[in-house]
Amino acid sequence: MTAVTVRVPAKVNVQLAVGGRRADGFHDLANVFLAVGLYDHVTATPADRLTITGEGRDIASVPLDESNLAAKAALALAAHAGVAPDVHLHIAKDIPVAGGMAGGSADGAAALLACDALWGLHTPAERLLELAGELGSDVPFPLLGGAALGVGRGELLTPLEVGGGFHWVFAVADGGLSTPAVYGECDRLRRARGTGDGVADVPAPEADPALLAALADGDAEALAAALSNDLQEAALSLRPDLAHTIERGLGAGALAGIVSGSGPTVAFLTADAQGSAKVAAELGACARVAEAPAGAAAVLAQP
Ligand code: C5P
Numbered sequence: 001m002t003a004v005t006v007r008v009p010a011k012v013n014v015q016l017a018v019g020g021r022r023a024d025g026f027h028d029l030a031n032v033f034l035a036v037g038l039y040d041h042v043t044a045t046p047a048d049r050l051t052i053t054g055e056g057r058d059i060a061s062v063p064l065d066e067s068n069l070a071a072k073a074a075l076a077l078a079a080h081a082g083v084a085p086d087v088h089l090h091i092a093k094d095i096p097v098a099g100g101m102a103g104g105s106a107d108g109a110a111a112l113l114a115c116d117a118l119w120g121l122h123t124p125a126e127r128l129l130e131l132a133g134e135l136g137s138d139v140p141f142p143l144l145g146g147a148a149l150g151v152g153r154g155e156l157l158t159p160l161e162v163g164g165g166f167h168w169v170f171a172v173a174d175g176g177l178s179t180p181a182v183y184g185e186c187d188r189l190r191r192a193r194g195t196g197d198g199v200a201d202v203p204a205p206e207a208d209p210a211l212l213a214a215l216a217d218g219d220a221e222a223l224a225a226a227l228s229n230d231l232q233e234a235a236l237s238l239r240p241d242l243a244h245t246i247e248r249g250l251g252a253g254a255l256a257g258i259v260s261g262s263g264p265t266v267a268f269l270t271a272d273a274q275g276s277a278k279v280a281a282e283l284g285a286c287a288r289v290a291e292a293p294a295g296a297a298a299v300l301a302q303p
Contacts, residue, residue: 003118009295011102012101014034014226015030015227015229019205029150032150033138036292039294041110042092044115045088050086051087052071056093059091061097070107076131078115085115087118096288099170099264100177100262101261106297136155139155140155143296143297146162146293149207151205160215161216162216162292167270168276171266173241173264173266175264189237190202211226211227231261239264242259242264249283252283253279255270
């Protein structure tokens with residue numbers, strides 16, 4: 001085989017319930033992922049050593065070295081399989097960078113699949129999911145696509161039923177937000193409010209039954225009413241301008257607006273394609289329209 005290209009979707013968190021900070025520094029989550037139709041493409045080709053290149057909007061802010069999750073994924077899979085990580089990875093980016101849409105994690109998941117195919121490993125899906133979970137909390141989900149509940153630090157997935165399509169508009173903000181910084185701000189705000197040290201006093205996170213029912217029914221209005229993100233307050237504290245973005249989208253008729261994951265992308269759920277067009281027109285150049293659910297990361301047929 002000479003080249004393998006994998007297409008991988010972004011995600012939005014329709015519920016992100018954040019529990020206490022654990023001894024390992026991570027937070028227990030009930031994290032409802034929904035795959036959305038914005039995609040990166042990762043192409044793996046044989047090479048004499050691990051190299052990585054990229055293209056696309058914002059590629060200048062993506063580290064094209066061994067700190068990239070795609071490179072880490074190739075190294076992890078090679079070590080697991082006992083093969084040499086001699087591969088060139090090319091990332092064509094369309095998912096917003098550091099935007100709370102798991103673009104870096106998507107590239108890690110895509111690299112796992114691409115290298116598995118290029119090297120003819122046929123690694124069982126369960127094992128790929130485990131490797132993905134070791135790479136990062138958000139890396140396994142794109143291997144499933146659709147919708148899933150993530151517990152633990154978000155990496156332990158159960159697929160969820162989705163009964164219809166949902167229309168989204170994403171407002172991509174200038175500059176990223178660091179995920180650890182947003183979790184840190186969430187802990188700080190909780191401490192300031194007297195909810196303890198961020199460990200003991202925070203209730204265990206649970207998936208919202210109304211939200212799961214809305215997904216299963218494909219009911220956009222019910223989903224809009226149930227959207228929640230425990231990191232939103234922290235993201236708004238670090239980026240107060242996002243509140244204005246949310247107001248603009250709601251003013252243009254969005255059913256709901258929510259910070260995506262740790263932000264700073266704001267996700268608007270709309271009633272239909274027309275509703276999305278109106279919200280996108282209001283937001284201007286930063287708007288990205290997408291539908292959900294998107295499918296899992298997948299190897300594309302060779303041209
Ligand atoms: O797992 P991942 O590498 O994507 O996590 C990035 C950072 O986000 C972690 O280092 C941690 O600061 C924060 N995080 C967390 N709890 C989670 C997931 C991520 O505190 N469940």
